[in-house]
Amino acid sequence: MATERADLPLLRPMGVIERYMVARSQLGIYQKVAVTARYQCKDTSTLKSRLYAALAIVVSKHSVLSATAVDVDSKTPSFARLPYIDLDQVVTFNEIDTLDDVDGQFSIIDRFLEEEHTRQWDLRPALPLWRIHVFQRPGDSSRFILSYFFHHALGDTKSALVFQEAVEAALNAGSDTQSTSRIPTPTDLPLLPPLDDIPKASPPAGQSGASGELSGLWTGGVQSLPVDIRLRSLWLSAEQSTRLAQQCKKNGVSVTAALQTMLAAAVFQQIPENYTTVKTSIPVSLRGWLPSPITAESIGVFVDTFPETYHRGPFSWEEAKRSKATIDEVVQNQCGHGLIQKLSRVQDVKAEVDEAMGHPRSASFEMSNVGKLGPLQSGKDYQIESLLFSQSAGAMSAALKVSIVSGRDGRLTLAFSWQEGVVEDGFGEKVVQEFGRILERET
Known part of the structure; x- marks a missing residue:
């Protein structure tokens, strides 16, 4: 879907790599990247409101998270600032039968990732360049899975670790909850320059x-x-x-x-x-x-x-x-x-x-080995346990892609x-x- 400029304030033109990332997703060559985190927590009863409050904090600190892509079918696409983000449009909550991998395999998550990595990125001016899928198991209030997908024009995979750690820190920052799905965006935070x-x-x-x-x-x-x-x-x-x-x-x-x-x-x-x-x-x-x-x-x-x-x-x-x-x-x-x-x-x-x-x-x-997080710590209400880094295959990429990361539990995936x-x-x-x-x- 073509993205119109609408009335959004422009942040800056896209750089060389960012322009290429947008063009190839528009052409169906390559779609998206994801870092999926399995969290342990004390209670998931207020997870949605706590997560929304945490995302409001994270968005306020990283300008590109409130940016969208405009003029994507031109030779000079740009980033523009969204006036707000409606989290109900970018965060979904799902129930699954298990939150555990078995004998080194996690088939239910694999099938989900296959579908999402195949799905074309919908570049609309009303939405940011990231999505979140949360998975919970009925009756299990001590864990959840948060899968963070993003367009490659927004960031590299190191950026995804930055995002997951920022969400983790914001979840632990306090007990405040978000009463509405609409969060403000930072109007005075400049976008980082392109590479x-x-x-x-x-x-x-x-x-x-x-x-x-x-x-x-x-x-x-x-x-x-x-x-x-x-x-x-x-x-x-x-x-x-x-x-x-x-x-x-x-x-x-x-x-x-x-x-x-x-x-x-x-x-x-x-x-x-x-x-x-x-x-x-x-x-x-x-x-x-x-x-x-x-x-x-x-x-x-x-x-x-x-x-x-x-x-x-x-x-x-x-x-x-x-x-x-x-x-x-x-x-x-x-x-x-x-x-x-x-x-x-x-x-x-x-x-x-x-x-x-x-x-x-x-x-x-x-x-691609994106690295590892530090070890688990005691006394945290919310903590990343395992991580899984994944990405779309590409029409003009290598025949096989292998994505590697290690979580706080010390497990390499x-x-x-x-x-x-x-x-x-x-x-x-x-x-x-x-x-x-x-x-x-x-x-």
Whole structure:
């Protein structure tokens, strides 16, 4: 649905990445990101009013949460300020049979995420660029699940952790409740600048640019529409998550490097022998290297990407060390390989999409590890327990996306998502199973 300007006050034009994110959702290429949190609490009897009060606090502190997208079908879309947010239009409450994963699986949440990640984002001027779904189980007043979906033009996944922690803090801030669903928006809080207007957001000269064609590269099926999502989550126990961290420390590698290398080995087990190479696309958060006003608590799109390549072979810690060296180089350079520069060269996204359909994908899989939260604390009325990070597959993305996060309970979770028809039936499930076997063997 096209978004009209209406009479909303403009905040600023969208930056390069933000414009691209809006265009690709309008074209059905990629839709949304989510971070789902399982909360423990003392009582859910007043959850709706407490949550609405908490959201009012969070919205008052982050300007982009009260922004909407306007002129989205033009070449110069902008953010505009909503005069208020009607939370009844963006927050839904649902009942489900269980709030627990079983044996590392959570099928009821997986099916919900599949549907929501497939659903096209409705860009209307009356609504912000985020939605919340709350799940409760009848008779259980001590827990609930809060699934936060957002348009990628609003923020990166680090921003989603900022949001969830801000909601958690606001829920614990006091006993005030919200008597109405309509909350005010901050009129004097400026929107943070786009990444392309921030110094240090670009890679050094000569570092950006595409790598050459790789021999024997597997990237799944060609780029195509429509994008129907399939998703499978994997919930590690706290004990297995701890063993993984210990083995990584023992072998001198990061958890991200180990998981990437394990995933590459799992993918090789499911593709024909004539494919000898897989290539990853890895997002990296830039916010820790950016100057003021960007901070660790900022909500916005502050990311770059970089590639990594693996050749056919079983998992080894030596290969994981090689991956760590690649990540270390990115950290040392404080940038990836120039996502802004790449997208700046795209003059017409629709023309690019039309040209790309039917051509091979550029990567085999994309792995994004958004990090972890601190441990559980005593004395909190509301507290995040487990987390699950998930995202839509993309018509012009890697064949497989793997999204990783760890909650306060110490459990590492992964969401595997792929576009139906891009890989063979059962491929995704087999990769998850093989990945689980490698993880169990190595930890």
